[in-house]
Ligand code: SF4
């Protein structure tokens with residue numbers, strides 16, 4: 394049965410909202426930024442996660458990290474559109490969310506608005522991969538910025554939400570949010586596999602494990618994070634699209650914290666489906682070639698500004714520096730600084746862990762190499 398609702402402030406909605414528990418902000422909050430424009434859907438992140446955490450019996454269908462092609466890709470099938478159908482169109486006015494969250498639209502006797510996917514819905518994680526919206530691509534489409542036919546890759550992990558629906562839904566109180574870093578975990582001793590978390594997580598990132606009869610989910614590679622290393626999905630990213638770190642509340646944003654800079658200061662990275670109300674901690678740099686009307690549903694009403702900012706990154710040394718700092722080290726970068734034409738990353742103790750040129754040098758090789766008597770094509 395639903396417990397008494399509390400009021401918590403959700404900065405992504407710019408208003409208070411109902412939640413079953415009082416707000417209890419952790420000392421630090423893990424967060425990720427994913428640049429959708431750079432992803433090539435190689436699924437290296439997916440396999441890095443799988444081989445590290447879910448290669449056991451009964452975990453075959455379990456992809457804690459998945460990369461799906463929007464608009465047709467889903468894992469599990471229809472995970473977002475089925476919930477959006479129930480919740481209705483998102484309504485924003487002057488930056489304030491006016492619609493209901495999944496906690497405010499809770500049906501009687503439930504903990505949040507949700508649904509339990511059918512077993513089959515988890516069976517085909519790459520359904521719709523690389524499919525475009527439909528029709529044929531006309532000559533010259535690529536010159537027009539936003540494409541008439543499009544698709545983009547959406548990288549998905551548990552959001553380690555600030556107001557987790559999985560946690561609030563658990564009748565056994567088996568799910569907890571760590572005080573030290575905000576990582577959300579399922580206590581495998583307490584869990585009885587009622588699947589309320591699977592039903593209520595709007596991102597469908599809590600999954601049922603039949604052999605143990607318990608639910609399992611992304612653990613944010615906490616053994617690595619505790620030692621100052623980034624998560625497996627970040628370290629192995631071929632496209633260098635990912636950044637891991639810690640985010641401050643919006644009113645305490647720090648200019649030299651990489652995640653704060655991208656989310657709160659440059660405002661170039663946006664939460665996915667903020668209207669669900671869980672205050673997710675994965676932030677997306679939206680794609681530049683996708684119609685903004687579609688994107689506003691996913692990334693909120695300010696998505697146009699984020700796209701504009703991103704397209705001007707070449708004129709903004711700080712933003713450009715941060716974008717090249719992505720996946721440049723396996724260490725967690727807590728602070729960054731631009732000095733001259735280099736960007737520096739520092740760990741929690743202030744030690745330099747990486748430095749990268751803001752502008753990568755380009756070498757153009759002569760077309761004809763006299764010494765070897767060969768012709769070469771330069772790839773820059
Ligand atoms: S994404 Fe889902 S499983 Fe992860 S913390 Fe949020 S509600 Fe829980």
Ligand code: SF4
Pocket residue numbers: 431432433434435436437438439460548629630631632633634635
């Ligand atoms: S490894 Fe990086 S580039 Fe490859 S699919 Fe994952 S997020 Fe995309």
